[in-house]
Amino acid sequence: MSELQMIIIDDEEMIRNGLSQMIRRLLPEWKVVDTCEDAQAALCASRQYALDLAIIDIQMPGMNGLELAKELDARYPQMHKIILTGYEKFHMIQTAMRYGVSDYLLKPVQRDELVQAVRRTELRIKERDVQTTMQLEKLLLEWFVTQNTDRLKELQFALGEGEREVGKARQFSVIFLLWEDGYTNIDRLHVELVAGHLRTMADGIEQVIGIVAAQSCTLFVIAGNDMPSQGEWKSRLSKLGWDRRGSYQQGVRLQAIGCSDSFAHIEQLQDAYQLALNHMFADSGGDFAQQAEEDRQRIVALAQALETNEGDNALALLRQWKEDIVRMSFTHPSQITARCFLFLSHMSSPLISAIQSRLAGTLRTSVTQLVQRLPVALTPSVVLRAISEFVEGLSFEExxxxxxxxxxxxxxxxxxxxxxxxxxxxxxxxxxxxxxxxxxxxxxxxxxxxxxxxxxxxxxxxxxxxxxxxxxxxxxxxxxxxxxxxxxxxxxxxxxxxxxxxxxxxxx
Missing domain, CATH: 1.10.10.60 (Homeodomain-like)
Structure with a gap:
């Protein structure tokens, strides 16, 4: 968990300073980013910082602590709140709980009680983060397999894009990591450990969402501020390795790296994904420039055939494409994962999706059925077989x-x-x-x-x-x-x- 941030709101300076000192000494993983004497100062601070916790005195001039808690809960529902009170009044505590207050402390605040209350907040934050991460990973996996725009919109909503008032504009990066052939011990634990290392590679990283994209391939979407450039990511990632004992070593087992440029909106995920995939493919040793040009020509030719309902031409293009992928599985087996992903990405590209002909509709239906049949554990052989069956099963005879x-x-x-x-x-x-x-x-x-x-x-x-x-x-x-x-x-x-x-x- 990255450094946690809180503010302290109390109209008495001595209490604010005393609480700040206790937190710095007893809870070093927490940073008191501001102390405020009233609610207006607290609302101003909440716009400047991404706050995890607010410790609020219930009795203050002007807007009182309960009113402030209500306002903060409306603006920042993820922020945790602890109330300071000199009276243990049950009805007041009940009201506070309705405004998202998770704990309360009686004045004068005791050191042990303060630590316990903050630790309980930490546990709630961890539980929330785990649930949020699992939801984001599920949405990312569904989008990765289906390339469905509805899943992308759900992912955007879950990331809370467009609701942020704090700090600099958020940025995203996409990273593909291809591990050496024969290394198949990639599971959720592997993804979590790699994600932990990715979080340490830049100061502004807020979230790392990772999934197992294929038997030897992991996909990460990273969110935060001041994202590293594509070249900086590659330099830092080149030192990443993973050994058979489940611990990190320098420079082993990582075969290829694909990074996107940073982008500002999650709607750009498709383009960033394509760029990172292309770079991974190039990094794995393929003649990417020639391959990219061939694929570009193929997708343009396929779009023309679909638009004019030329079934014979469309089938011939797809069959030749499939044959090239199969041939690559023998000549360049390390590149086959990236090549299969590229094919699936092209089949769901905006160029194909925009065509309204009957032939294009038939292809889109077949592509949807293809991705729905793909299992979560995408091994190269499984994807290759699925693509072969997809192409051979296409029929435009109607x-x-x-x-x-x-x-x-x-x-x-x-x-x-x-x-x-x-x-x-x-x-x-x-x-x-x-x-x-x-x-x-x-x-x-x-x-x-x-x-x-x-x-x-x-x-x-x-x-x-x-x-x-x-x-x-x-x-x-x-x-x-x-x-x-x-x-x-x-x-x-x-x-x-x-x-x-x-x-x-x-x-x-």
């Missing part, structure tokens, strides 16, 4: 069939545009689909509504007839499927900013 249906509908429109009775219902009967579904499918596949596509085909044919023949306007109207020459002329002018006769004159 979309290929849909593309054939739309192509057939387009052919029928080009063949029958002159039929004034041609409509969506008639075409739907020919392809055995409900008209509403065909309308949605047509728009999804072509980017145009059915009626807009039909009108476009008829207008193009009308231009050809006007250029190449002397047919009258009403005859052209009938030839392209319109029974009303006036309506035809209105549509033609809307499309080409010219009447049919004006177009003929200009065309000739």
């Amino acid at each position: 979309h290929q069939g849909q593309r054939k249906i739309i192509a057939r509908v387009q052919d029928m429109i080009r063949e029958q545009y002159a039929n004034a009775d041609l409509n969506l219902e008639l075409l739907a009967q020919h392809v055995y689909l409900h008209p509403t579904y065909l309308s949605e499918l047509f728009k999804e596949s072509t980017g145009q509504k059915f009626i807009d596509y039909l009108t476009e085909v008829r207008m193009k044919e009308a231009k050809r007839i006007l250029r190449e023949t002397d047919m009258k306007v009403y005859e052209v109207s009938e030839a392209v499927g319109y029974t009303s020459p006036k309506y035809f002329s209105t549509l033609f002018r809307k499309h080409y900013k010219l009447t049919p006769l004006s177009y003929r004159e200009k065309a000739q």
